[in-house]
Amino acid sequence: MNYEEWYKIEKLAKSWTLEAAQLLKDSFQNSLSITYKSHISDLVTNMDKNIEKFFIEKIQKTFPHHKVLGEEGYGDEIYDNAGIIWIIDPIDGTTNFIHQQSNFAISVGIYEDGIGKIGIIYDVAADDFYFAKVGEGAFLNNSKLNTLEKVTLTEAVVGINATWVGPNKRVNHENVQNIVKQSRGTRSYGSAAIELAFVAAGKIDAYMTMRLSPWDFAAGLILLNEVGGVVTKTNGEPISILEQNSILAAKPGLHEEMLEHLSK
Numbered sequence: 001m002n003y004e005e006w007y008k009i010e011k012l013a014k015s016w017t018l019e020a021a022q023l024l025k026d027s028f029q030n031s032l033s034i035t036y037k038s039h040i041s042d043l044v045t046n047m048d049k050n051i052e053k054f055f056i057e058k059i060q061k062t063f064p065h066h067k068v069l070g071e072e073g074y075g076d077e078i079y080d081n082a083g084i085i086w087i088i089d090p091i092d093g094t095t096n097f098i099h100q101q102s103n104f105a106i107s108v109g110i111y112e113d114g115i116g117k118i119g120i121i122y123d124v125a126a127d128d129f130y131f132a133k134v135g136e137g138a139f140l141n142n143s144k145l146n147t148l149e150k151v152t153l154t155e156a157v158v159g160i161n162a163t164w165v166g167p168n169k170r171v172n173h174e175n176v177q178n179i180v181k182q183s184r185g186t187r188s189y190g191s192a193a194i195e196l197a198f199v200a201a202g203k204i205d206a207y208m209t210m211r212l213s214p215w216d217f218a219a220g221l222i223l224l225n226e227v228g229g230v231v232t233k234t235n236g237e238p239i240s241i242l243e244q245n246s247i248l249a250a251k252p253g254l255h256e257e258m259l260e261h262l263s264k
């Protein structure tokens with residue numbers, strides 16, 4: 001793919017995201033149809049489905065050879081990284097979308113042969129548009145984001161959900177408690193995409209969670225790569241783009257310090 005083709009993909013991905021956001025904002029006037037997926041906390045609305053279908057229709061019409069991996073399952077069966085894959089979360093933070101009508105995002109990560117090319121995270125209610133293009137940097141509303149500087153845990157604000165601070169089956173909670181105690185403070189926003197964008201923008205210094213799906217982190221990874229953020233699984237291994245992963249995303253220095261705690 002040449003520069004012009006990627007520029008076209010960038011333009012359309014941005015304008016489709018803005019159109020999708022308008023559909024979400026318009027939906028606040030109507031009553032939502034809410035159903036459960038695997039359990040009572042795993043919610044999906046008619047809007048999650050509509051927005052995913054909206055993107056798929058546009059992509060299939062304009063770029064028939066591209067593939068789509070979406071949370072709601074209307075996209076393609078994806079078996080490997082080959083070609084161009086749009087990894088889409090139509091609403092990241094569905095619980096927030098339902099309860100607050102804020103703190104939810106549209107997340108779009110576009111990969112070519114497994115390499116992250118374009119990342120978009122749009123925090124709709126805040127009107128904060130995060131965008132990254134490989135090699136060209138990351139941006140928040142047209143301001144270029146700075147490269148992330150080294151920081152220590154004692155001066156860091158860490159994004160983490162309370163689930164992981166108590167006994168749970170995925171991580172030794174005593175290690176997590178040590179991280180929480182030594183940090184300057186913790187925050188939890190209920191949208192992994194927004195939390196990853198916040199790390200990229202330096203609003204928080206790290207984000208860790210024990211299970212995310214590709215659509216939750218696909219765009220965030222591209223943003224973080226452009227600003228020198230370090231992202232691995234919580235055991236230090238590289239992330240597999242097409243699988244569920246634990247995630248530790250942090251500023252340099254802090255990432256090693258948190259990994260050390262988590263390996264005890």
Ligand code: 2AM
Binds near residue numbers: 042092093094191213
């Ligand atoms: P969602 O709103 O798109 O479902 C909430 O802490 C964050 O974790 C949100 O980004 C949410 O995405 C994501 N999430 C919720 N349940 C999940 C699950 N079972 N697997 C992976 N990610 C999940």
Ligand code: CA
Binds near residue numbers: 048071090092093
């Ligand atoms: Ca979602």
